[in-house]
Amino acid sequence: MKIGIVEPELAQREKLTRLVREKLGWQVLWEVSNGPAAVRRCLHQKPELILMALTLSGGEDGVTVTRNIMKDNPCAIVIITSAEHKSAGIFKALSAGALDAVEMPSDKADSIAHFLSKMKSVRTLVEDNEAGGASANKSASPIKKQTAQNADMLIAIGCSTGGPGAVALLLAELPADLPAAVVIVQHVDEEYASGMAEWLDSQIPMRTRIIQGGEKPEVGTVLLAKTNDHLVMDPTGRLGYTREPVENPYRPSVDEFFCSAGQYWRDKMMAVLLTGMGRDGGRGLLALRRLGYHTFAQNEASCAVYGMPQDAIQRGAADDIMTPQDIGQQLRDMIALPRHGGMMQGGRRL
Structure with a gap:
């Protein structure tokens, strides 16, 4: 899978690059620290997935950058959060078109495992989406309506x-x-x-x-x-x-x-x-x-x-x-x- 990374801190960019390359075998097309650079890179080298921090350098946040990318050159975006930064910004980014969010992995094995599991799930969704819609004639499995006790709408x-x-x-x-x-x-x-x-x-x-x-x-x-x-x-x-x-x-x-x-x-x-x-x-x-x-x-x-x-x-x-x-x-x-x-x-x- 080809990915881009948008993260202001060099150490965190290197950590994400190392994990996706060594643990998942994915290709990192580019890594940048700010929103304008990410938008430019998407125009010339669009990845299948972007890992994006909420707080960026260069005056734009992850919400604005997500909105700009999804408007002009849409692709899958996962917001990378920190333990101390789980704010309404996450849901603003999801509203703007981000696919999901996941916490920046620490050096602990369970944190890394959770991150890698999330990335594998995201890959499945992206690949399924790229496979295209189902046939218009494809039918649902028949189901039988049964009685329940709740009568509200x-x-x-x-x-x-x-x-x-x-x-x-x-x-x-x-x-x-x-x-x-x-x-x-x-x-x-x-x-x-x-x-x-x-x-x-x-x-x-x-x-x-x-x-x-x-x-x-x-x-x-x-x-x-x-x-x-x-x-x-x-x-x-x-x-x-x-x-x-x-x-x-x-x-x-x-x-x-x-x-x-x-x-x-x-x-x-x-x-x-x-x-x-x-x-x-x-x-x-x-x-x-x-x-x-x-x-x-x-x-x-x-x-x-x-x-x-x-x-x-x-x-x-x-x-x-x-x-x-x-x-x-x-x-x-x-x-x-x-x-x-x-x-x-x-x-x-x-």
């Missing part, structure tokens, strides 16, 4: 690269007293899930929290998957985690959650697939549409990465193809709510 959302920002735009259109539950499956490392829930809670009218496991979806609450295992719904309508199927590289998998919800959710549901790299979610979205649930996919122009929605659309899985804001407005209209959603600003609803 459910909005199921799946997303990956660029997801935090897209989700915030969508949910900003819905009120705090929404008479429905929202469950989100976002591809994000479990060490950042709690931070993402806190960040999203500050951006939208509804309250947001992570899913511990064993609870049912709650009216007026946004629930976010928190582990690297798959989020699924059980026959009682409760949410929990499972490692199976272990071979699925998307963790947590949108497909696994959508399909389990299709089996065990007995009342009204609407499902949304937003921006993301790879092909997760399309199979599950198609299964839900075949069960009669209304489905949405994000349109190409508003996506940070079009891979996941594109795959769903090619499968014929989406009833509507819209921007996140338009999806939010459509959900609100379908639930027959007045238009009084809004983004948070300074801790106050607009």
Whole structure:
């Protein structure tokens, strides 16, 4: 795999270069300390993956550089964080189009192992995305809808690269007293899930929290998957985690959650697939549409990465193809709510 490194400290650049070359056998195309240099290098020698620090030299941060690269010359970007720098900047970078985040490895064996495992997972996602979308005629495995105990309306959302920002735009259109539950499956490392829930809670009218496991979806609450295992719904309508199927590289998998919800959710549901790299979610979205649930996919122009929605659309899985804001407005209209959603600003609803 060919990579670029954007890191202001020489010692850290050398550490990352050494790890990916010696442990993974990857080729480092270039390494730079600042954003403008990274943007220029991408124009002339585009890598398959960029490892990027949040704090850079040269006056730009990793969020701005991520946004510029994804706009002009998109490729996979993983944000490299430090133990003392796990801030909202991470989720701003993920909203701008970064694929994931991982902590800068220390010299400890377990830290190095975690970093290498993350890199291998990222490679799988990048390669799967480059393989292209599925055939439009490819069908989902048939699933049988079964009875559950929870009768509330459910909005199921799946997303990956660029997801935090897209989700915030969508949910900003819905009120705090929404008479429905929202469950989100976002591809994000479990060490950042709690931070993402806190960040999203500050951006939208509804309250947001992570899913511990064993609870049912709650009216007026946004629930976010928190582990690297798959989020699924059980026959009682409760949410929990499972490692199976272990071979699925998307963790947590949108497909696994959508399909389990299709089996065990007995009342009204609407499902949304937003921006993301790879092909997760399309199979599950198609299964839900075949069960009669209304489905949405994000349109190409508003996506940070079009891979996941594109795959769903090619499968014929989406009833509507819209921007996140338009999806939010459509959900609100379908639930027959007045238009009084809004983004948070300074801790106050607009």
